[in-house]
Amino acid sequence: MPSSSFLTRFAARVERTPSAPALSAGDRTVSYAGLARLAGKLGPVVARAAGAVCVPPRKSPETVALVLACLAGGKQVLLPPAELGSDALVDLCGQAGCSAVLAPDGEFVRLAGVAARPAGSGLLLTTSGTTGPAKTVVLDAAGLDRFFGWASARFGIGPGVTTLSCVPLNFDLSLLDVWAALAAGARAELAAPEAATGGADLADACGRADVVQLSPMHLRMLTESAPRPLPGVRHVISTGDVLPPRLAAGLPALFPRARLWNLYGSTETNDSFLGEVDVEESLALGAVPLGDPIAGVEATVAGEHGETVTGAGRGELLVATPFQARGYLDRRRGGLTPIGRPFRTGDLVERDERGRLFVRGRRDDQVKVRGARTNLHQVQEVILRHTDVVDALVTATADPAEGHRISAAVRLRPRARLTGLQLRVYCRAKLPATAVPSSVEIVEHRIGRSANGKRQAVATPKEGILS
Template sequence: MPTTSFCTAFYRQVHDRPDAPAVSWAGDQISYRRLAELVRDTRVALDQLGLDAEVPLCVPAVKSPETVALLIAAFELDRRVLLPPASLGPESLARVCAAVGCADILGADAAGLTVRPSGATGRALPGAGMLLTTSGSTGTPKVVELAPDGVDPFLTWAAGTFDIGPDSRVLNYAPLNFDLCLLDVWTALATGACVVMVDPERAVDGPWLAEFCREQGPTVVQAVPLFFRLVTDAGGRFPGVRDVLLTGDAAPPPLLDRIGRAFPHARLWNVYGCTETNDSFLHRVEPAEVRALGRTPIGRPIDGVEVSVVDADGAEVTGAGVGELVVRTPFRARGYLDAGPNAARWRDGWFRTGDLVRRDAAGLFFLAGRNDDQVKVRGVRTNLKEVEQVMLTHPEVLEAAVLAVPDAEAGNVLHAVVRPRAASDVNGLHLRLHCAAALPRTAIPGVFVLVDDALPRTSTGKVDRNVLRARRERTPSGATEGR
């Protein structure tokens, strides 16, 4: 994200390489000179709005060069910016604006700036910087404050590790609000590379993605396994790519073999991190090693990253073993904006990730799951309990449970089991629309099964998901029981 150091580096590229491509978007190549002109015009327009300089701005992460220019301009004016997902439902957007104190929601397109009230009361939060919502939160996401003293070291590390510079073309597959964009967008623009932006409307169109990559010729590709499934299924082959970064979920061995054939000259890397800490682990992937191990390691800590593994009682696990991963990194955020979650997750710069890891005798780390109810859907961490809570706010719903069903493309897909009120006419479409108003797209269940009987419970009164999973396996996908 933009920092003072980033801006200095960006304008050095504008001065030294004004006609070099900075962003490739929608068939156009936008030069560094043109992007700087967009920043200048946007900065003037933003200044003329006369908004309170100490109240943070909300800029939904609509992918475009104009949004990138708006973010740079806002930072140059020492503005704090909240960057929520473009797909965040209106109810959740209103809540997160209220939590941060954003009075205005800004957008940018070819016609200029747009501004509309958020409905929230503005609250002073002076200073420049970026506020990201946690990638996997649903309902009201937690807000993470990125600090320049964490961002700047990351930009330096990423550029050096993956040789990103003026001859690089870096594919930007992730949404602009993802921490992955620290590499895809901001490292690229700081070093004179070209950012090759993927249209999010075509992000699951495999043949289009394969042809797009053939035409655009990226040299560095960072994406979740879904992207690589799509382009390899489409028969893509990309000999010009020199670095492939796998992130979000572990790629299974058969997919790694396909990636190796599709990107024959690329170094393959598995990168692990989260919004709160950014990248923490790195592993140079060899498909033969992964086949032998049966899974893809997250590797070992990046230089400067400290790690600890703790068991359920908080005792440190030394040597080989399984436990929750706790990390302290030079790339970390300042913490959550809300002080409440900070106490549970942060202490003295150490962050409890909630991820369970296994460390083998050689010191190699592997992901082993989560210690809570979160799963990954298309690379996005999603909390099953919060999805259930959103469904339970529907006036016609008595009970709801969400199951994460493994899926070859998405990692997981969500199946919801819902018991409505007697004689209710609510259906799956109603529930889908209800969820869409409060949840990111990836957190909306793909299947809604409506039942008449009470959901099974464990001895402690919790919904028994094991019973529901067994029932699902006996019931055709998408069926509606008892309705």
């Protein structure tokens, strides 16, 4: 990824509309011709490397140009997580067979002990690592061409349209935000890192875009901090986590002219479900439906014993998509391990009598408390339904006596007087006794999550733990 088809289309954009904007970063805009020139200047640096290379994902036009230069030079390109330490980065490079680390300023660091193994051009991403060690995923060129075509058609991405890139380049969201935009002749707005952590900065970035793809965490930041509505946005895509209905209810006022979408997918399969959010329906149901399978996607629900759930019921979601990655890569352990078709997502879903699907957590979210199976996602959703709660994060720690102890970090609405003890009483009325958190922290600041809005850490407590 991107394939020769992508590079051909990009070159055609450079030829036909050289002055059209390709990327923006703050007050700076780079045209398609300018981006091509940047990539051309980096060609000699790329030529020094043998085999796959690693490009730290510092979000800038120069980094995008370096990735283009690597792909044009026939290299596999690993975009690692930005927060990796040096030892972890070297280990990941060894896994992917990257013999060198390249930077847009021409810096070239050869990695000792990593054998160069040419394997054709393409992009290597990593899984989030939120449910286990990060894995290197080899994207499929033809699948990505199909994805670019679908995304541009579905969300009207093309010349004169601006997409917003809010997360780092190593996240799979960038496939739509950056690469699909460049494939279609659109402009990608590369939001500054502070936009991912500050609602006002994020609102400024959204104000320059037509299509915004954001996690519920980022959407919540906007509803709390945006100084004014954003009428220029035409499509708002919520992805990366479950969209709470009450959060969805506040989005039409913030984006008065936008269509609101719920998009589901994973790094391994790319996007697989899409639904336009009906706020009134979601509020009545108490959850936002997953949506419908994208054209060409096959989806099944597998029960606890592997049986196919054909009607209403619960189970793990299995999907096979036209955009699916080739496999996991670890050249130290034999190379490429194909990704199964269908792919086991690890997400637990519920299908209602009308065929609507709802995410109910992950297999990893299920823990045993005093011998009873408990779904952490369910506990979190119950807490989020309290009218005084803005955000919540439920976690579990191993306990020798009880199996696990459940904890909750909760952020309240301004001026709310709710205590942790009151929240536990509230949970007792709605959950089995084993699912009631044994400790609750009321926190002042936003609940800690990773840059793409997934679970990360518990915030600093405002008041003591109430057991």
